Amino acid sequence: MRADAQRNQQRILDAAEEVFTHRGASASTEEVARLAGVAIGTLFRHFPTKDDLLAAILKRLLARLAQEAATLGGADGLHIFFRRLVEQAAAKRTVVALADVSVPAAVGQLGEAVGQLLGQAQTAGTVRGDVRQPEVMALLVSLCQGALHGGWDVQLQERTLDVVFAGLAAQAPLAGSLRRPPPRPGAVGGRP
Amino acid sequence: MRADAQRNQQRILDAAEEVFTHRGASASTEEVARLAGVAIGTLFRHFPTKDDLLAAILKRLLARLAQEAATLGGADGLHIFFRRLVEQAAAKRTVVALADVSVPAAVGQLGEAVGQLLGQAQTAGTVRGDVRQPEVMALLVSLCQGALHGGWDVQLQERTLDVVFAGLAAQAPLAGSLRRPPPRPGAVGGRP
DNA sequence: TAAGATAATGAGTCGAGACTCATTTTCCAA
DNA sequence: TTGGAAAATGAGTCTCGACTCATTATCTTA
Numbered sequence: 435m436r437a438d439a440q441r442n443q444q445r446i447l448d449a450a451e452e453v454f455t456h457r458g459a460s461a462s463t464e465e466v467a468r469l470a471g472v473a474i475g476t477l478f479r480h481f482p483t484k485d486d487l488l489a490a491i492l493k494r495l496l497a498r499l500a501q502e503a504a505t506l507g508g509a510d511g512l513h514i515f516f517r518r519l520v521e522q523a524a525a526k527r528t529v530v531a532l533a534d535v536s537v538p539a540a541v542g543q544l545g546e547a548v549g550q551l552l553g554q555a556q557t558a559g560t561v562r563g564d565v566r567q568p569e570v571m572a573l574l575v576s577l578c579q580g581a582l583h584g585g586w587d588v589q590l591q592e593r594t595l596d597v598v599f600a601g602l603a604a605q606a607p608l609a610g611s612l613r614r615p616p617p618r619p620g621a622v623g624g625r626p
Numbered sequence: 627m628r629a630d631a632q633r634n635q636q637r638i639l640d641a642a643e644e645v646f647t648h649r650g651a652s653a654s655t656e657e658v659a660r661l662a663g664v665a666i667g668t669l670f671r672h673f674p675t676k677d678d679l680l681a682a683i684l685k686r687l688l689a690r691l692a693q694e695a696a697t698l699g700g701a702d703g704l705h706i707f708f709r710r711l712v713e714q715a716a717a718k719r720t721v722v723a724l725a726d727v728s729v730p731a732a733v734g735q736l737g738e739a740v741g742q743l744l745g746q747a748q749t750a751g752t753v754r755g756d757v758r759q760p761e762v763m764a765l766l767v768s769l770c771q772g773a774l775h776g777g778w779d780v781q782l783q784e785r786t787l788d789v790v791f792a793g794l795a796a797q798a799p800l801a802g803s804l805r806r807p808p809p810r811p812g813a814v815g816g817r818p
Numbered sequence: 819t820a821a822g823a824t825a826a827t828g829a830g831t832c833g834a835g836a837c838t839c840a841t842t843t844t845c846c847a848a
Numbered sequence: 849t850t851g852g853a854a855a856a857t858g859a860g861t862c863t864c865g866a867c868t869c870a871t872t873a874t875c876t877t878a
Contacts, residue, residue: 436845436854462835473857478837569785576772576786584767593761594768601793628824628875654865665827670867 443480445470451491455526459488496540503547509558512551513599516574520595523578524586545571561602573598635672637662643683647718651680688732695739701750704743705791708766712787715770716778737763753794765790 449470453461463484467477481487503515545567552570555561577598581591641662645653655676659669673679695707737759744762747753769790773783 438844439855442856463837464835474836475838475858476856479855482837484836565789566785568782569789572772572776572778572782572786573789575776576768579771579775580764580768583771584764586764590760590764593758594764597757597761597765597793598790599793600796601789601791604792604796630874631825634826655867656865666866667828667868668826671825674867676866 439480442470442472442476446472446477446480446487447491447494450487451495454488454491458527463487493540496544500540500543500547503544503551506551507554509555509560512548512555512561512570512602515548515551516577516599517595519574520577520581520591524581524591527582548574555602562604565602570602631672634662634664634668638664638669638672638679639683639686642679643686646680646683650719655679685732688736692732692735692739695736695743698743699746701747701752704740704747704753704762704794707740707743708769708791709787711766712769712773712783716773716783719774740766747794754796757794762794 446466450466453466453469457465463477464474466487467474470477477487481490499519502518503511506512506515548571549567552561552565552567556563556565577594580586580594584590586594638658642658645658645661649657655669656666658679659666662669669679673682691711694710695703698704698707740763741759744753744757744759748755748757769786772778772786776782778786
């Protein structure tokens with residue numbers, strides 16, 4: 435590949451990440467090209483479709499996250515990772531793309547990394563043993579989406595994560611339905 | 627207001643709810659008009675802007691949800707409401723709009739209703755006392771978003787909600803940061 | 819029932835944004 | 849150096865969807 439082509443491809447990717455993570459996936463390709471300092475035709479030479487471009491930056495993002503997850507570890511690794519991701523989502527739109535375009539391979543990569551973190555946390559006793567990777571990923575994605583759309587402030591984010599972490603830490607497995615103390619006389623309402 | 631006008635307004639609202647909850651807010655107004663059986667001009671006579679239309683159905687949806695919340699109650703009311711909403715989100719796009727358009731008044735209404743349910747659950751001892759309404763709303767919105775974008779199956783949804791419910795039920799308040807058993811020698815990693 | 823106010827109609831305007839391609843420029847191997 | 853392949857350029861095309869408005873139809877009330 436020619437040197438200028440390679441350089442432009444990088445520039446376009448960087449610009450696309452900047453634009454799409456801030457303005458969302460509906461930002462225009464022209465804005466990306468402008469920021470990258472290339473003509474629109476050049477952009478489409480490298481990424482024949484807007485979706486191709488989105489998929490490319492998403493792949494990069496997820497790979498980066500997976501790598502970050504891999505450097506973490508230990509009793510708190512999962513929690514730290516969780517917190518960082520949600521913070522990022524609240525500030526930028528980093529993880530949103532996750533929903534708009536799907537790059538199964540990249541998502542799988544991240545899923546595995548999260549699985550590793552989960553395993554270590556469980557070994558260390560920070561997370562109860564009956565939680566599995568899919569629900570952790572589900573929570574992760576949900577909270578990122580929520581933080582993004584809701585525009586949470588720091589306090590709310592903190593309190594919300596605390597609830598989730600408490601759920602991950604709870605000692606007694608709940609086995610598929612809510613377990614609760616026997617209803618006291620005087621409690622309002624009942625089961626419909 | 628003339629009788630035909632009133633009838634058409636209803637038809638448009640119903641059609642819009644159907645279309646937007648299934649195809650998302652980016653569905654076209656023409657599709658709404660077609661389903662409603664009116665011309666496009668009629669739609670814009672009633673709702674001068676697409677956003678007005680979105681706001682109108684969102685207001686209706688949220689009011690309906692608030693009302694549903696109000697009929698529930700007791701120890702499990704909050705949990706039942708939570709579960710229903712997330713189920714709906716997984717199937718349709720019901721709650722998504724919540725993010726796209728903002729109708730502060732209607733959201734506030736729903737927030738109050740959820741606050742009521744929370745209070746009752748806390749009185750009944752099903753939810754720990756130090757949880758407040760904003761984080762419950764945050765969790766609710768997050769999980770709906772997650773369920774929607776992730777296309778969860780029933781099992782995953784069940785397991786994910788279980789974790790959240792466990793967090794809401796946990797006996798020991800966590801007071802703003804993760805509390806965990808003292809690290810055992812042999813546990814991997816540590817705090818960065 | 820007839821006037822006229824109100825509402826419905828739908829072809830047309832307008833702008834935005836994804837994508838194309840004939841032309842020009844740049845790179846690099848010989 | 850230079851020939852020609854690879855790449856860049858950007859004005860132009862095309863589609864789609866929100867919104868308009870002159871015309872036609874419908875309702876209502878006196």
